[in-house]
Amino acid sequence: xxAIPFSHAGERLSALLDDELDDRGALQVTRHxxxxxxxxDELEDLRAARSALRGLQAPDPGVAFMLQxxxxxxxxxxxxxxxxxxALAGSGVALLGVLVVAFVLGAEQGTVVPPVDRFxxxxxxxxxxxxxVTPVGVQPSAQP
Numbered sequence: 001x002x003a004i005p006f007s008h009a010g011e012r013l014s015a016l017l018d019d020e021l022d023d024r025g026a027l028q029v030t031r032h033x034x035x036x037x038x039x040x041d042e043l044e045d046l047r048a049a050r051s052a053l054r055g056l057q058a059p060d061p062g063v064a065f066m067l068q069x070x071x072x073x074x075x076x077x078x079x080x081x082x083x084x085x086x087a088l089a090g091s092g093v094a095l096l097g098v099l100v101v102a103f104v105l106g107a108e109q110g111t112v113v114p115p116v117d118r119f120x121x122x123x124x125x126x127x128x129x130x131x132x133v134t135p136v137g138v139q140p141s142a143q144p
Contacts, residue, residue, distance in 0.1 A: 009039045
């Protein structure tokens with residue numbers, strides 16, 4: 001058996017359980033466990049602790065924690081009245097945003113009235129050979 005570079009496995013026991021050791025490291029720890037009852041007991045304790053932790057129910061985070069985490073991305077405050085204030089402020093900001101968008105999208109733009117009279121006159125004068133316009137108040141004279 002080769003020389004073991006450590007007196008006890010220590011943190012390598014956890015690494016062995018987590019399958020984080022390379023083949024050589026895993027072989028060294030396994031060989032050490034075969035001759036060291038103290039490390040073997042520690043390995044069994046780690047396995048039991050891991051099993052106990054896996055058997056626990058996940059805690060219910062509660063509404064306050066979820067509200068803060070999902071909406072604001074911050075940890076939940078401990079005071080319930082503060083949670084209500086934060087929720088109310090968030091609701092107010094959201095409502096204000098909706099109202100601003102509704103105002104901008106629904107604002108009346110007014111009626112557009114183009115100056116049609118001016119366009120007609122401009123057109124008449126710009127067309128070559130177009131009709132002759134008789135100015136207002138001038139009687140047409142008889143053509144000879």
